[in-house]
Amino acid sequence: MRASGAQVTDIAVLVVAADDGVMPQTIEAIDHARAAGVPIIVAINKIDAPGADIDKTNAQLAEHEIIVESYGGDTVAVPVSALKGEGIDDLLESLLLVAEIQELKANSDRPGIGVVIESHMDRSRGSIASVLVRSGIVRTGDNVVAGRYRGRIKSMVDGFGDVVPEAGPSTPIEVLGLNGTPAAGDQFDVVASDREGRDLVTTRERLASKRKATRAATTMAEVMRRVQLSDAKELLVVIKTGNHGSIDAVRRAVEQVSNDEVQVRVLSASSGAINESDILLASASNAMVMGFETNVETGARKHADTKGVTIRTYDIIYNLVDEVEDAARGLLEPERKVVVTGHANILEVFTHGKREQIAGVRVTDGVLKRSGRMRVFRGGDEIFDGAITSMRHLKDSVRELTNNFEGGIKVDGFHEYQEGDVLEGYEIQVTRR
Known part of the structure; x- marks a missing residue:
């Protein structure tokens, strides 16, 4: 989502709380702004909060190569309090100054062009697309194309919630009237007629089909290569988001969990409530269903319980990614790790019954545990490895023998002890990766 925002931004305002400082999401936003090649203005917020430390925040920003002007750099930083309105005028002046330096200009004397920020389907109003106008003028009644969808604008609402008849460059608007929900990042164009809109949609669909076929061929070749070269396991996921604009961001975040040992594959990613169709897909593929800022239909919940399908919903993307990683x-x-617990020397060998032997030992370091395992060494070479079947001190059965204690030990399946052999006790620690 931050990546999509950075791509349509002329100036990035990086908001950093003066009490919290630089957070992981701050670093992510910095990376996206740099990747998009847009100038950054830092708004240091919550300057009136307890624990606010502007100098500390500036120092943390410097660690990520954001050098503010007070530190000798060229990045504008403005202390503000959004709660009290302090510094907001200074922030606006800084935006105008940077825009002037960057010579940011737009042509208003042309049909409108914009980019889709997000979209969703409203039950009562139909498709609603959030659009940022980049150039030209968009008017109510215009024929428009957004991605592979088209329509005639029935109504426009600006960022203040007011219905407006037209919108110019750098204006965010909500557009009603499209026949579908375009994807975040799709181009938005005003066209001369419905006929021109149909032709443009047809062209875009044809190009999209070609790109999809190319991607599918490449992906299949890559999957086959991985299957042949590794025994990677696969985690299958069905994703549902509350709005269209979140789909790509959530998909990317989930797929990035993949590594050489586990391939995370998204079977389906779409917007809307989690429904029975999603559960059927997950059940047939042994996948898990993950929702971001969305809900679960009652029928889908019951169906999931019946089919044994896991559903998880989140409002914070980092929590969703953590769940996928788990x-x-x-x-x-x-992971299995061998942990040596101690050693003992065999001082004497006792015979019990026809073949059974008991090693009389003295522990030289650490501890030998009845619950552990034992290696037998002779002349420095390991000659046996087995479980401990008996451990005694004098006549008592004990759970362990500690340093300098003497006792008798039997190792399951071994009957060839010799004086001078060394016993090494160890445990296998199993940890989940």
Whole structure:
């Protein structure tokens, strides 16, 4: 979502709380702004909050190569309090100054062009697309094309919630009248007629089909290569988001969890409430359903319980990604680590019955545990490895023998002890990755 926003922005305002400082999402926003090549203005917010430290915040920004003017850099930083309105005028003046330096201008004398920020389907009003006008004028009644959808604008609402008859460059608007929900980042164009709109949609659909076929061929080749070269496991996910603009961001975040051992594959990603169709897809593929800023239809919840399909919903994308990472780790074999607990020297060998032997030992370091395992070494070479079946101190059965204690030990399946052999006790620690 931050990536999509950065791509349509002329100037990025990086809001950093003076009490919290630079957070992970701040770093992410910096990276997206740099990738988009847009200038950054820092708004240091909450300057009136307890614990606010502007100098500390500036220092943290410097660690990420955002050097503010007070530190000798060229990045404008403005202290503000959104709660009290302090510094807002200074921030607006800074925006105008940077815009003038960057020579940011737009042509209003042409049909409108914009970009879709997000879209969703409203049950009562139909498709609603949030659009940022980049150039020209958009008017109510215009024939428009957004991505692969078209329509005639029935109504426009500006950023203040007011119905407006027209909108110029740099104006965010909500547009009603499209015949579908375009994707975030789709181009928005005013066209001369419905006929021209149909032709443009046809052209875009043809180009999209070609790109999809190319991607599919490349992806299939890559999947086959990975199958042949590795035993990577696969985690399948069905994604539903509350609005269209979140789909690509959530998909990217989920797919980036993939690594050499686990491939995270998104079976489907769409907007709207989680429904029975999503559950059927997940059930047939043994996938999990993950919702972001959306809800679950009652019928879908019951269907999931019946089919044993896991549904998770989130309002914070980092929590969603954490859940996917946990699920991916759950597919991996746990790590097994050998931890040596102690050693003992065999001082004497006792025979019990026809073949059974008991090693009389003295612990030289650490501890030997009845619940652990034992390696037998002779002349520095390991000759046996097995479980401990008996451990005694004098006549008592004990759970462990500690340093300098003597006792008798039997190892399951071994009957060839010799004086001078060394026993090494160890445990296998199993940890989930």
